[in-house]
Amino acid sequence: MLLPAGLSSTDEEQWVRRMLDRLKAKEQRRRPSDDDLLERARELALRYLGDNASPTSVRWAENQRHRWGSCTPDHGTIRLSTRLRGMPAWVVDYVIMHELAHLIVPNHGPRFWALVERYPKAERARGFLEGFSMAANGSVEEC
16 A cells, blocks of 8 residues: 655554545445344335335345345244355345345235335346356356
């Protein structure tokens, strides 16, 4: 890392601290914690589902090798594949929306898809995940 010549040690410390804070914030956006995921799910439910879906927990799951996410409607729990970490936030949000819709409608019928489509980037995110799956596995994976 290069810093301007003549920068005082105080200014250098402030600049380094600011850059480290920015990197930390960027990493947190790219790799949210389970608590961050739950907060995001609640925001998405409120914004797009009229707060009709109430997740009790949202967490990363290591054992999701063939699905992007899953949920247990009876318990209100949502699990997201750790393979989503580092993907764009709008893709993670789509998978969360998909699972939130399952808290309302447990199947993949027309009512379910109508709920998922309330998310403005649903089609784009689905295409992203399909492309990613095809490149990685040669097949399309489901949520």
